[in-house]
Amino acid sequence: MADGLRGVNPDVSGRPASGGSGTLPGMKIARVESFRVVAQRDYEGSAGLRAATVEASGSSRPRALARNDGRHLCVYPAQAEVLLVRIVTDDGLVGWGEAHSPPIPRVAQALITDLFAPQLIGRDPLAIDAIWDALYASMRLRGYGTGVMLEAIAGIDIALWDLAGKALGQPVYRLLGGPYSTHIPCYLSGVPGATVDDRIRAARGFVAEGYTAMKLSVGRGPLDEDLDGVEAVIEAVRGDADVLVDAHGVYDARTAVAAGRRLERAGAGWFEDPLPPEDVDGYAALCQTLDIPVANGETECNRWQFLDKFRKRAADVILPDVCRAGGISEGRKIALIADLHNVRWCVHASISTPIHLAAGLHLAAATPNFLLCEYPQSFRTTPLANALVETPLRPVDGFMDLADVPGLGVSFNRDVFRELCLDEIDWI
Structure with a gap:
């Protein structure tokens, strides 16, 4: 209907x-x-x-x-x-x-x-x-x-x-001028487990499902303890999957540099949100200092905020959230301005419904500088996600495929x- x-x-x-x-x-x-x-x-x-x-x-x-x-x-x-x-x-x-x-x-x-x-x-x-x-x-x-x-x-x-x-x-991605591809690479965000060993087992399980990238969080405990755990997971899936690291904006500049250097040596895929989001100059300095890609941008909500970041070279990868940053229209402008500055972008998704994820996927399919789509762990655990719709959005071998159907292609289960x-x- x-x-x-x-x-x-x-x-x-x-x-x-x-x-x-x-x-x-x-x-x-x-x-x-x-x-x-x-x-x-x-x-x-x-x-x-x-x-x-x-x-x-x-x-x-x-x-x-x-x-x-x-x-x-x-x-x-x-x-x-x-x-x-x-x-x-x-x-x-x-x-x-x-x-x-x-x-x-x-x-x-x-x-x-x-x-x-x-x-x-x-x-x-x-x-x-x-x-x-x-x-x-x-x-x-x-x-x-x-x-x-x-x-x-x-x-x-x-x-x-x-x-x-x-x-x-028509599907939304075609109205946006795409597709560049309807075969969208995804990373699993949130590796479950109360202990490092639990997370290693979970990470290996995700590799077995076909994921080639996954994200861990740091910044909630002592730095060395956090990074020891990340390094153990990286080593466990080395050669099979990239491990992306998210610090949720809690570090100061010195700690961010120290953590970033260690993550570089370990071979992490990127270092996300090491600094508070307001510290654009700090991000610019960090991007110049570290070799690991610095990712940020989930807190920015419009193209002008991102333009300031691009001009200062304050991000190697940006993570705009289509349901926070003004929707598909503004997200497309942000992605294209990023492309002008030779910056890749990734879909940010969180606790949400398949409408959110589908909107990001359609935008991803229609932009030349798209990199990865976040697939939150919550989509595997909460009824707000795939239980809410008739056709669940689930990656297969680490990819999501967009159908050639009108609109976003999402139909709700009315019950x-x-x-x-x-x-x-x-x-x-």
Whole structure:
């Protein structure tokens, strides 16, 4: 069905598009809706990391603290929470998007409901760039050019691209000018295990599944202990897989250099987010100092932030998140500006649904400087991911293959959707 929900009455969900099916002339946006979906998750445990779970002050909702050393506190929801966006045209065609907004999806939802939806009703849904500019401009002079504002825009933008693909009967990657390839290389993010031996066994298991790259985290314990564990995993899969290392922005400059030198000697594939994201000059110096590729960029939300990074040569590889950095439209601009500066990019994905991953995959297929797609461990463990859809997104031998189907190619399982959705639904 055009809605992406199996078994829904076409009069409610919208009819499938086949080469446009006469849906294009005069097509207008009729409804803009968003839905919070939530499920149990296993994020920190899956990554083999230390974490604490505490009750948020003044709230009965627990929050898992991914980094709790004081200065580098990062709050994650105890459950997986995302915001899905549904845009419906006046003739019933439906597009789906996702806003990556943990742990506060209600904030992005309020922006969409109160600020964006009134601007969208009655507009041509194929005017995607014009709509993006209008949404961005609506709060630009008040300083809202990043963060949850761009996450909310991303949800709208991705839904519009999905809708456009369905209206035109084409996959999104073809609308973007691709594909360069629909055979997308992936790395497994988050090697599970409470001990180093556990993680070695898990890493070898991933090699047996066909993965040629995987990511480990550091920065949660003593430096030597962290790096000893990483080196052991690297040695265990040497010659079969690259091990990428993520420090989550917790090091100072001296520690980052020391860690980077050691990772170079060990043969790590890249060193991700060693410094706080605001330290662009520090990243530029680190890129000049280290031989190991320095990767960053998952926190940046627009092309101007990335342009500053490129001009200063502050990244060897960038990791824009399509559901955080303004959606497919802005992600494409970021990727092409990166290409002008001879920088490769990778899809960043986290606790999310297949809408998020599919949006990144379609963008990857349509850009010349794409390198790797992150495949989060959470996609193997949480029902928010593959259990939510009719056709799971799973790499085979370390690759994802994009089908030649309209839009993003994601169809929800309506029963699971209803079970996980926190908001009222009137179209199932």
